[in-house]
Amino acid sequence: MxxxxxxxxxxxxxxxxxxxxxxxxxxxxxxxxxxxxxxxxxxxxxxxxxxxxxxxxETPFCPYFDACGGCATQHMKHGFYQAWKQETLVHTLRQARIEAPIDPLIDAHGDGRRRVTLHVRFPDRAMHVGYMEARSHQIVEIAFCPIAETTLKEQAPGIARAIGEHLKGARKPLDIQITTTQTGFDVDVRGHGPLKDKDCLSLIDLAARLDLSRLSIHGDVIVERRPPAILMGRAAVVPPAGSFLQATRLGEETLAGLVTEACERSKRVADLFAGSGPFSLRLAAKSEVHAVEYDQGSMAALDKAFRATPGLRRISTEARDLFRRPLLTPELNAFDAVVLDPPRAGAEAQVKQLALSKVPLVVSVSCDAATFARDAAILIGSGYRLERVVPVDQFKHSPHLEVVGILRKDVVKKRR
Structure with missing residues (x-):
């Protein structure tokens, strides 16, 4: 009613x-x-x-906005939108009883999203390709996505539909992740399960017709016609299929710029939850870096890129589950700075070890203001000062927000 x-x-x-x-x-x-x-x-x-x-x-610029669940704020005027996002961060920190100077919101949308995930579903005899409605599994079919990068905006739905046609025999729900790289599109398909040999051969032919750089199923590479490289500073990285990547190029550059600026005087830096190295490879221009990440493939990609890039200081890598095995206080005390960029759940176990350490500088990067506040409160309670908070809007037109916090502690290190 x-x-x-x-x-x-x-x-x-x-x-x-x-x-x-x-x-x-x-x-x-x-x-x-x-x-x-x-x-x-x-x-x-x-x-x-x-x-x-x-x-x-104001009038939304996307014709699918009313139905699509991907964007939530296109109906807001720009000034109101920015003020609302800023205020959500202020409110979250206030709830955690944290007082700190907060920079103005940085717009890091740039040319748009460099990765989209389109869904292929078969609720009836027809195949449906697009995004999902909000709070629903219904598909909103799209011909283009205006918040994606130019090369991805109009081509992604056609690529997803072509792959769906090749795999429609199983009528399984598919999620098709398409990423723009320096050498073309990198595509990872989830939901189908193992393929028969004839299906693999068919997809290899399709990848050639679509001129894809790489095509994988659940992270297992079917064909790599060209290494799908991502520039991270001066290094070219080929991340594992389907692995984590910052949403926009400008977003990554902005976050990395804030991290490297904060760490510019640090001789030895630990980059925790390092992914394939967007921070490590830039930090290594001036600092020795120890990169830690759960995914072994990401660590291998980072190590390979480091070795192929002249002029960088040493980057060591370690595959380690920091939720179950955080770096302990004696390990942390070897570093002048620690950079954290955990998933949305935050880094509570690791932060509790940092709170006991003598690390003078912690740079916390988070995609969730609530877990950022929780983790920052732990560090503040142990003597760190939250000197600066920077909101970075790389998830434009959504409620999501990146936050960078710079925390320092005065420590007295024993002379050797």
Whole structure:
């Protein structure tokens, strides 16, 4: 049943919050002060119409915005959007009782997302290719994605559809990750499972017709026609298929710039949760680096890129699960700085060891403000000062935000 409500505020996920008779109700793609008609589904609602619009509302630039679950904020004017993102970080830190200077939001969207994941589903006799609706498994079919890089924007749906056609016999749900690299598209397909030899041969032919650099299934390479290289500083890295990558080129450059600036006087740096080396390979221009990451393939890619790039200081690598086996205090004390860039869950176990250490500088990079605040609070409680917090918006048009925090502690090191 339809009902009319007034939006009071925005939540952390960009949903509008209205007060209903049975409690708060969350409405997507609305703004504070708007009167809207909704259809409830428990605590969530579907937007039927905007009856009284906010002056901060603008027309979304993507024709799929109303249906697609990928973007959440295209209806916000730019100034309002930036202020809202900044305020969500301020609020999160305040809740954790953290006071620190916060820089203005940095727009790091650049040319757009360099990786997209399209879904192929077979709910009926037809094949459907696109993104999913918000809070749904229904597919919104798209012809292009305007927030992706130019080369990816219009070609990605066609690539996903061509691969889906080749694998539709099994009628399994497929997730097709497509990444732009220096040598073309790197494609990893998830959901199908092991392939028969004839299917592999068919996909090899398809990769040639589509001029893909690399095609893999669940990270297992089917064919690599050209090494799909990613530039990280002066180094060219070929990451493992489907491995982690910062969302935009400018986002990576911005985060790495903040990290290297903070560590410019550090002789020996530990880069923890290092991935394939976006920070390590830039830090090594001035510092000796020890890179630690769970994924052995990422460590191998980093090591290979380091050895092929002249002029860098030594980078040592270690494949290690930092959630189960964090670096211990005696290991940490060998470094002048530690860089952390954990997954969304944060780095609580590692941070507890850092809190006991004599490391004078910690640079914390996080894609989740709440876990950033939790981990920073642990370090602050052990004597670190949070000197600077920088919000970096590489996930533009979404509620997600990158945060860089610089923490220092005065330590007295024993003379040898």
């Amino acid at each position: 339809a009902e009319q409500v007034t939006i009071k505020r925005l939540g952390a996920k960009a949903d509008g919050v209205a007060e209903g008779a049975s409690g708060p109700v969350f409405v997507p793609k609305v703004l504070p002060g708007e009167t809207v008609t909704i259809e409830r589904d428990g605590a969530h609602a579907r937007l039927v119409s905007v009856d009284t619009a906010s002056p901060e509302r």
